[in-house]
Amino acid sequence: MGTAEDWVELLASDRESLDRTSTAERVADLLRQRVLEGGLAPGTRLSEESAGRALAVSRNTLREAFRLLVHERLLVHEFHRGVFVRVLSVDEVVDLYRVRRLLETGALRNSEEPAPERVADLGRAVDEGERAARDREWHEVGTANMRFHQAVASLAGSPRVDETMRQLLAELRLAFHVMPGLREFHEPYLENNRRIAELVGAGHRAEAANRLDEYLDAAETQLVAEYRRCPGGPHR
Amino acid sequence: MGTAEDWVELLASDRESLDRTSTAERVADLLRQRVLEGGLAPGTRLSEESAGRALAVSRNTLREAFRLLVHERLLVHEFHRGVFVRVLSVDEVVDLYRVRRLLETGALRNSEEPAPERVADLGRAVDEGERAARDREWHEVGTANMRFHQAVASLAGSPRVDETMRQLLAELRLAFHVMPGLREFHEPYLENNRRIAELVGAGHRAEAANRLDEYLDAAETQLVAEYRRCPGGPHR
């Protein structure tokens, strides 16, 4: 019976990649990527006509895609005015870190004995970050850092926490893009990440959580200070 | 300067109730209420034509509303098949409780010194629950219980946690409606809630968190056991 159940499981995971591809979702995927890469700067207005013409989709479909991204908090919708790439306020950045503390340290402190595969994910993210830092590829260092924290949250073993964390880190990128001169922002924390991963591997999760708490405080302070200097973007 | 700032604040909070009322959102509000009240049972299919005719809105507008509720996880969308009121699986119920543990006990353990107004909210929810129990109004007991846990989460002082918790409790109602004979489900926990509120009021948040943990374990066990008996609803 074991093999039969495995078939079902594999089948279910493939299903979505085959048939389920609505245009609105693909449009949303595109826009999301642009926003996260920084091609669409916070505050930018996305007019239905221009975007629709550029992507060759109807206004209705485009509006469905907009709704999706508004709900993900990457865009904001002002009635009768249009949709804009979201501009995070300082308060919102602070709140983002508040939730990170709750989720990430909670995942560490509450987890019984995390699946070894998840602990391995932690290590892989650290390795990748250090490799990228050696090569001076700061963008890669940033992504590896995000992956690390995603892996920390996933120690909770909850699909929903994973999803929330994904969205949360995506929003945080909105703040990163606004700021100049933060290429090497994540670099000093690489050593910290390794230490945290080691502590988790050794089963000292409470201690790892404490260290993570300190990291989050420091990163938040640094980010908020920088962000306050240019709340509307570096060019305003 | 204080009064001027207050004006701005009040203005901003009123703005949304005045102009911002898109049809799609109002439709979504209606549907959400129906789903949460149980009028639309989990598994029910919402055809675009019927719903559109009943609510007197166009298909496009209705589809926007559907997207909203799908993203809130109250509806599910199957490509080329339509939208259905979501049917929670047992795994998903378990995950819901996992996140509740993280959020609620985290809000208690991590909070420094919660705002006294929030602690008062806790007490009010308890009072209301006990009053409703005296009057044997079990539905009201349920709502008061939800309000209590919402108030617990809000001790974190994070708008985003509040929002997540709201959505999470809404989803949980999907599970409640499926189950028969659970009118008095929440009643035994009223005393627990009062004790937790007292502990928080006395500043013993860690102890309150422990008690809350036990409550969540017990409630989850009970709910899952009942839910397993009739995963597709009481009439299947």
Add this chain to the structure above:
DNA sequence: AACGAGTGAATTGTTGAACAATTCTGCTGT
């Protein structure tokens, strides 16, 4: 020159119809 009112242009909100793509339904024949 600064400022407010007002007018027209541009954009969004919403609808309805149309057609393509897919799924559902019921029939048929074996």
Add this chain to the structure above:
DNA sequence: ACAGCAGAATTGTTCAACAATTCACTCGTT
């Protein structure tokens, strides 16, 4: 009983139109 097939029903998507609202600009007044 069951596989296959045709037609009906439903969803996916686009287009065109109009109402409602905001934006941008001019104009006249001070």
